[in-house]
Amino acid sequence: MKKSTKTLRLVQLGLLIAVELIFAYTPLGYMKPAGLEITFLMVPVTIGAILLGPAAGAILGGVFGLTSFSTCFGTSPFGAALLSINPFFTFLVCVGPRILAGWLGGVVFQASNLGAKEKPREFSFALTSLVTPLFNTLFFMTSLVLCFYQTDYIQNIVNVLGATNPFSFVALFVGLQGLVEAAVCWLISGILCRALYPVLYRNTVAKPVAESASENTAAPEQKPEL
Template identity: 30%
Template structure:
């Protein structure tokens, strides 16, 4: 009994391998552009999905560490492939913090629903994790960089504010739907393989 408790608290080889594999998937999705799905008139991102999947199958620590890699990769991309708005993602508060929290909120959203309604639990975790990313990234941009964001876009503050809200709606809803459509079958499949 004591051995089981000790081993369940350890960050084991399986968790390390899961973090490595999911982080590699994030990098491949980002480098190849496959992490973005065109849903006119926007592009929905799926780069946060490995974070959600890691959190559901291995817990909040794996989710948070995978989210950390996602955030660091966002900063790397902003530094090496700059655009006029790259400065937003050079700030770790915007690029890293929300991505770490994806893993934590996804896990606890999954655990929040009681019973064995696994598909619903996975879907809820996917939606919460996706909204964590969208709301926190855009909310922090709004709080920290609204004026600079407006200046870069060449618009007034009111228009910049409307743009941030518009991005949240036009990207957020498709991303939640895509997230649910991918996370649920992937987690079901992984769980079948692991049994």
Template identity: 40%
Template sequence: MNTTNNTSKLVILGLMTGILLLMAYTPLGYLNIGPLAITFNVIPVAIAAITLGPAGGAAIGAVFGMTSFLQCIGIGGSSAMGAMLFSINPFLAFVQRFVPRMLDGLLLGYIFQFVRRRTDAYMASLVTGFCSAFLNTVFFMTALVVLFGNTEYMQGLIGGKNIILFVCGFVGINAVCEMVSSTILTGAVGAALYRAKFVPALEKSRG
């Protein structure tokens, strides 16, 4: 039984890794609407957290973080901001790109388990999907401001604004669209996987 369960987890882990890499390195992971670029790459991280728990979420989050960092050096795409941050401090650029995504996946596993004990799988998946995009944005922007906020590059972007106003203006409607899409898609996929028994059943807590 344990062997079958472990095999199933490895299959899901490999599948989510493959899907994330496909989305990260093809237009499938992004929806470009005029100047907007909305990413769906947070969704495989959420699905991994739902099906595999905190460790699985962290693993796929780490894959997401690595693909994001590699774009700083032009591998699998390019990021103008990432390239600039890499030129300022390669190590801090790695931390800023990698750690928030891995931490996001780790926490999503706990969030799903916590909510699942108090409601059904569909609602727990919806909450996890929302948190996937929300926490990704919060952690990414927090790391950006903390690690690079005093650099000339970031000071130029901030332009003397209040830091909260800068963050809200910087992420803009992109973050809102990502949260909506991640919530809806993760909710649907998570509920389907639960019905297919790919999600471990949890007993609701009493009292």
């Protein structure tokens, strides 16, 4: 990859980080219909994972996680309660799942395009846009249960919800909101990525889905760069 291409990728990643921060610290990142609080914070993560690859997805997931952790210092009562119990576990729960979700989103996109020669398969955009926010919810709730389920604070929530085990707690705690967030991310990210991908890579034959493979094999000819 040429230096100019790397610079362009860094600029694109920087723009997505800026969008992530705007979503995190302004009302633009949230929608509150019918008592729910739907966040758009996984949208830039998913877009980065698809357009720029797993590493970019992980970085954007880390930014999401750090902004989430920052809310534990006053703006989120739930986060503040976890922070008072165990700061290290709180950091782990906030940041770790988001990094893993962003990285795996990029891996899923690449894996779903193995063997694709000139352009990504159409279903890969929808698939990645759906599984990435689902990964986020799954990993976040799993880490929350592993780190805090036995604490008095979470047990009080368990009793209020009427949960009988960790699985029912996850279902009741996430509920409809998690499914709506996944649907929103799937719709927005899928549409944006499908429109942006051919624009960003209009001058290349080998897309990012093929770059990891091309690095391990000798190419018979130089592929055009951005």
